Amino acid sequence: xxxxxxxxxETEVKVRLGRAADIVHVMKxxxxxVSVPRLFEANTLYDTPDQDLRRKSMLLRLREVGDKVVLxxxxxxxxxxxxxxxxxxxxxxxxxxxxxxxxxxxxxxxxRYEKYRTEFVSDAAPSAGVVTVxxxxxxxxxxxxxxxxxxxxxARKLGFTPQNYILESYGALYLADCAQRGVQPSNMVxxxxxx
Numbered sequence: 001x002x003x004x005x006x007x008x009x010e011t012e013v014k015v016r017l018g019r020a021a022d023i024v025h026v027m028k029x030x031x032x033x034v035s036v037p038r039l040f041e042a043n044t045l046y047d048t049p050d051q052d053l054r055r056k057s058m059l060l061r062l063r064e065v066g067d068k069v070v071l072x073x074x075x076x077x078x079x080x081x082x083x084x085x086x087x088x089x090x091x092x093x094x095x096x097x098x099x100x101x102x103x104x105x106x107x108x109x110x111x112r113y114e115k116y117r118t119e120f121v122s123d124a125a126p127s128a129g130v131v132t133v134x135x136x137x138x139x140x141x142x143x144x145x146x147x148x149x150x151x152x153x154x155a156r157k158l159g160f161t162p163q164n165y166i167l168e169s170y171g172a173l174y175l176a177d178c179a180q181r182g183v184q185p186s187n188m189v190x191x192x193x194x195x
Contacts, residue, residue: 010074010087012145014166014173015155020118020133020140023158027120030157032131036119041065043114045171046107053107059169060107062095065117069095082148083167113137113170113188122154129154136170137190138177 017023046060047053053060057076062069068091075086092098102108116135122128129146131154142158144151155161166173174188 008086008088009084010145011082011084011148011151012143013082013151013155014168015142015144015160015164016166017133017140017142020135023133023140023142024118026158027131027133031123032120033123034118035121035126035130036117038116038118039066041115041117043112043170044109045111045113046102047110048106049108051110054110060102062092062098062102064095069093069098071098077167081162081165082151084148111171111187113174114190115170125150131158137188138170138174141166 042064044062046062059072059074061072061074063072070089071092072087072089078084099109114137118133120131120133122131129144129150132143132145134141134143142160144154146154152162155164168176170188175185178185
């Protein structure tokens, strides 16, 4: 379900899509197949009240997807044409217990974002990388994750160039979307979950 990083470094790009359904046909024609069917993801970022992790360009995320709970730490991005940053993640037995532990350590929910994600791999090189189609409250995106040269070759195969690459996080994209629409940001959640 999650692309294993041998080096502990995540390398990826996002590409904004018109509609998720349109790219799926292109991907299948290019030799990609679904490796993980469409699943709902709830992601909660944690930080201290004074945003210590954010100031250090770090991220602490609790992801709930299907029956899995995953805790992820991400470090500072390296400059370049791709989003490259250190990343460590592990599965967790109980989201509720971990939330309680994080609270005792001074970390509290700072932002929640949701998406539906479908993962694809290439039949020609199934372990080279992963392509995901993310359906979010602010639009549909493609994420291409793997070695930089594989990302570029895959993007070309799917009809994209480096000019299409987005290196911002979903949090940053959400804030930009709110500013463009003139609305107060809160959490990037689907209307049916916004209670």
